Amino acid sequence: MKKNWWKRALSIGLVFGMTAGLCACGGGKGQDASLAKVGVYKMQEFDMPEIDGDDYNIIATTHKNGKIYLMMQVHHWTEEGSSEDIRLLTMEDDGTEIKMTTLEIPEWDYQTPGAGSVDMPVMPRTETEGDGNGEADSEEDTGSDDAADPEEDTGSDDAADPEEDTGSDDAADSEENTGSDDENDPEGDTGSGDGESPEDEREPNAPDSDGEIPEGEEVWENSSYENYNIGADGNIYAIRRYYYENYSTETYTQKDYITSWGMDGKLLRETELEGIRSEEEWSYINTMTVAQDGTVTLILSGDTPCKMTVDAQGNVSEKVPFSEEVGKIFSNIDRIIQKEDGTFLIVYYDENDYSKEFLATFDPATDKMGEPQPMPGNFSYAGYNVMGTGTDFDLLCCNNSGVYTYKAGDEDCVQKMSFINSDLNISSFNSLVAVDENTFVGVFYEDYNNGLKAGRFTYVDPKDIPDKTVLVLAGSYIDGNMKKRVIEYNRNSDEYRIVVRSYDSLNSYDDWQAGYGQLNNDIITGNMPDILITTGLPVENYVAKGLLEDVGSLIEKDEELSQTEFLQNIFDAFSVDGKLYYVIPNFNVSTLMGKSAIVGDRTSWTMAEMLELQNSLPEGTNMIGEMTRSGFFQTAMRFCGSDFVDVSTGKCDFDSQNFISMMEYAKTLPEELSEDYFGEDYWANYESQYRDGRTILSSLSISNIRDINYSVNGYFGEDVSYIGFPTENGKGSYAMANECYAISSRSKNTEAAWEFLRYYLTEEYQSSLQWGLPVQKKYFDENAKNALGRPFYIDEEGNKQEYDENFYLNGEAIVLDPLTQEQVDKVVSFILSIDKCYYYNEDIINIVNEEMDAFFTGQKSAQEVAKIIQNRAQIYVNENR
Template identity: 35%
Template sequence: MKSIKRFALCMVLIFVMILPLAACQKKGKQTATIDKNTVYKEEMLNIKFSDDLSVYNSYFSADKVYYFGYKYNQTDGMASSVWGTVNYDGTGMTSNKLDKEGSWIERMAVSEDGDVYLLYSESFEDYSDPDNYIYENSYYLKRCDASGAEKASINLKEKYQAEWTRDIIALSDGNVLLITGDKFIVLDKDLKEVRSKAYDNFDGNFYKIKDGSMVLLAWEEGGNKLYRYDLNKFERGEEIQIPFSMSNFGMRDGCGKYDFILTDSTQVYVYNIGDTEPRALLNYVNSDIVTSGFNTIYLADDNTVYGFYNYYDDDTDGRDVARYGKYTKVAPEDVVDKKVLSLGCLWVDTDIKKRVISFNKTSSEYRIVITDYSQYDTEEDWMAGTKKFNSDVASGQAPDIVIANDPSIIHNYISKGLFADLTDYIKNDPDINFDDIFPNLIKASSYNDKIYEIVPSFTISTVAGKKSVLGDRNSWTMEEFLQFKNSLQPGMSMFADATRENMLYNFLSVNVSDYMDFGKGKCYFDTPEFVSLLEYLKEFPKSEEMYTNEYWENYDYESAESAYRENKVVLQPTSIYDIRELKYLIRGTFGEAVTFIGYPCKEGNGSSINPMASYAISAKSAYKDAAWDFVKYYYSNEYQQKLTWGIPASMAQFDENAKQSTEKPYYMDENNQKVEYDDTYYINGQEIVIEPLSEAEIAGIKEFVKSVDRISSYSEDIQNIITEDAEPFFQGQKTAEEVAKIIQSRANIYINEKQ
């Protein structure tokens, strides 16, 4: 649930309430500080596995680590499921393989006496008879001692008709709780049933709190709720009131020291029922730990924590490496004092943490602390973090460094002087090749010819179509667009599977500057162009009217695949994120040369830049030079060369990527010789060879990229205003001109309220 909310924030963050500035800007900017009570020293345990073992999860006891994962055979490509134990000092490692091929460990639980419960599946497939494919799958539960010796085993499909299982939990009384797809079952050490109860619907997780009893975190409509739970009766007890949003945290058992260990993307917390809030225990960045969170945590005491997490980077050749660490608390008086900068964003990923930690380690004078604003989200308001982010920026309390996934967070405030002018930094820094940055990206990042943000990479939203159909044009106005539409031959359509909602979203987000200017507080919806757009939108059905069960049951996938090649559909909304992928659009989807004509607009090309992320510095920061030393890294050759998604800001790196598009793919054979092969694409079951792009095509694509100089933006509030007020026109009750005036009035009030 948490990841879904964060993903939604990154993709469609909206213009939200901007607090009035006049009173707030009189306050001085608060100085960032570091919580010295959350600093721990990381000491990696000497636990190393072979390169062919991928550790899925681990568990800690007082003296050893229990692990399970999958071991890959490089010769035949097969994998086997293994588990074992290892002491904290790396000695005494054991490894146990499940007996049968096709066996996979799903869950592991460790009892208080050190025994291991393994929940695993065995599958069997038989393809020998094409008309009689056989697949069988069974679940098993096994209890072993730490050395791997089996003590008890049970076939869950035979005993309980279990088609799938959810979890196993080792209980304080020595029993184990098994949750299948339809039943709670308590088993003793010999895996004999103690009691059980069937259930119709179960959405939640059980946790063992420090007194040994169980609680249930239930996922209910309106939010998560916590209940005491009686396993003897399989009944909920009283609800436990928690004075904060539990959905903001990952929850784990408290290792007998606390009721819960809580985690988010930045910290580990501890919490006891009855406390007013969680207490921050360990901060990853303050402790220079490069992770977004521990897979498993063991709390020996407040001063000693053990953690397991997966790590990959250039120094691991891209492999996912299991890391085990011992974390010892640093006395607050021993934490080195540095000047502290704050970095704020709506979601902290591992790459940001790596860069922050690298900066902190190399700077003798400064240290960066991170605020992840998503921590303020609640189940009642999942935009609360976004609103606070905007509020802090608007009131002059913005972090020293702002990282925004939604460009409007920065663009809404540039005209108000809340972000620092980076022009001299970018142009004069010897580590930055200003002339290598896409000039259109610089223009899009500027306001009144001054640069206010760094955009390391971006995608382009546009519309593609065949040159043979569209001609030499590379842009069009709304009038030209409609004239072309009206000239189509019978059986041809402009777009495929389009609905009123997605067409409004596309037209509005790409060409937002045609209709709104937040800097000047003006909007332009009572124009002939917008009236024409409304009239065009009326031709499309609503999503719920189009995407019915009947629609999907009768959907002709083969016809859809070939529609662009056969000129049944003229235009395809396209996101350009990697020039190396465009050959599939050109050679595959359309089968011939294309033009990126974009959406109709007043002037220029109706395509737009979508920043993957934007970096800005607060105008009130006391440490702008230090903040620049951090953000400039994202325009460095080192970072630009690492990018695996999006168009790089560096034209030189773009050219390097483009060069790969002019070559055939290849692999290295057993003699380390390069062997080229053909890229292929399938349409209607027919294999099509995808030839590399020509240098002329690459040059044309680059010129197109350089021509796009507007930033995509989106306001859900504005789209809602249009959708609501245009409905009488779509229903035939008012004219397009009448509803355009109403939309203009409401949008004008809205945009001025945001000033």
């Protein structure tokens, strides 16, 4: 048994990022060196106890009287099933004196009700002498498993996927977990489901306590714990919810109990809460608070928001409705956070506009609500997760960029800590506790999958940080992989630091493109970053203005990369006038595919040729699967936008016969797809539409050659042609960069920017791609080679395990044959023939969409609308060149 963590809680070593990333100095050249010194914190990591579970997560956090209390849910998985236990982790707010206690959870003795009756389970009660505040047993064996995997953790969504989940996890976002989760209550109960901890669950047809199933009955029973609270009396409280459903008799009931434990984990008492809900009134427990004398105050939301109390002797009061004003607020709660003094901060929605939120205080002792203050417009949109409160601010919150504070009445949140500037690859905080103005303690995930960690974070004064030459990297959105790359670069560079500007922080529900607009405006007005993530931006405008560095020349001058063979056709696709302005690490290819027997063995066609084929097919045949009018032009602009806007010359051609033919074809398509588009048996008809010839063309995006097998041998079941979208120039397929970066031609640190970006073209990166087609020829060929043969995975012992790939047709599985060498050669030849990139310019596409409706509704002719689009588009292009 390991018990040394009881005595030694605080690691003396600083995190690597501080020692490696902030040492050495440059001359402070380039962009303002102070940019890299904003929100810098150092971290001292705590020695956390070893957990004898398969996975775990923090479900509630409390800070009281200089101590931190973490309620932890530990999962255990076996071949027989799963189980969970609840533990209390306590520590001083400096990270010392860490102790872990497992709460006593009795075995529930379920008594299955008979038909037509509802009896509650009999729960053994345990009384404990004294005040229940005994210390944890230092001889307790806590086992070992620190490496919990947040990707598999099903209890805490925020901690598991910070990049794709920017919403809130109420279990982790307050000093006292008081959030809500509608998913756990079949009647719509929105109590704190994130803290749910089912201790026993019986599936339908499970035996009762006597090992028998009532004849002809299917039942389901479950008990769970939530709404954890560390009371002012020094005990632990939670709500136990009991659910019972008899599917055979359609009998359902739910009951609630207050359960309390001492700090030693011993069960003290349990009180049934009668009168919470009734058939006439829907109600649920939103949160609770516990006074010094053990009186519990419950805040109830539902049809009639109200409160009720339970004294230390278990006496339950009647429900006392709130005023109409207070009731409206409790009916629209987003988050409710309990402060150390027992009052609450409430973040709630405008009942008429859920994009607007307000902040108010609430005192449960007096039922008084403070004056509501409007929250920042981007608070919800930006993914801020409320974690706790502080003394010099109201809210302590975080998103995937750092930790922020907010004071009621302020226009925006203020960044307290920047993950990147601190050289910390933190994916997400599970809980935060403000210790003082410059210090906080946090439980977090580092690099997504390295298990829960905890540490003390201390502010670093800018004057104590050496200067380095600063480069700015910016984009409309910056993903976690890029942030990780920046942190690694900053840790290892003695001379340079990269700071990040992610413009999506400016977006809100009122203006979801505010960041895009501001970044574009900054670029064209001279505030160009050294390194630009080009995704979604009108890059042809920047090329025309000479704002981008010639990356092709940088590759030619590079001693290593100049000797590397790349897919030249892909570089050509992204070149303008023979110059490559982008670093393209990987790509995919988009096209339209159809049976060769129908569309012919070719890789391009014109609009006239497509219409000729359509006229020869049986009436009712769909040319392109599930295509609407607006969808057609969204697709057309991606494939053919460069046919109508010449990036090199700036000439537009929207009044051409080609564009008018597209307009006339689009008008024949439905405005929207009806519910019976594929009939009653939707999926069976969907899966067979291409094999049966009811639909001719399917869109295809190739990011891994092996993956096309499902489309080729599954959906079509015979030889296919990658024919593409109908165009006049014969280039109806395109390449799209999954990642695309550029360097400012005005940067004073071009060599440093290139040193950062060239990594994406090196063998180290190209050989490790998990998705997307490599641009290095060597690894592209390897991708094609791996497409042959049955799919496989590598098991835990490192052995290759092959398996069959199935396609489902009319509800039956069809085992697909692997791609043949001939099929692979055909798609490789097709990919290597593509020398056009996709077209995307939000402003041009908006012009097309805005004017097209006049043609679709018959107000104007195709020629009239095409001329208007031509004039507007040409003016836009001229103004932005």
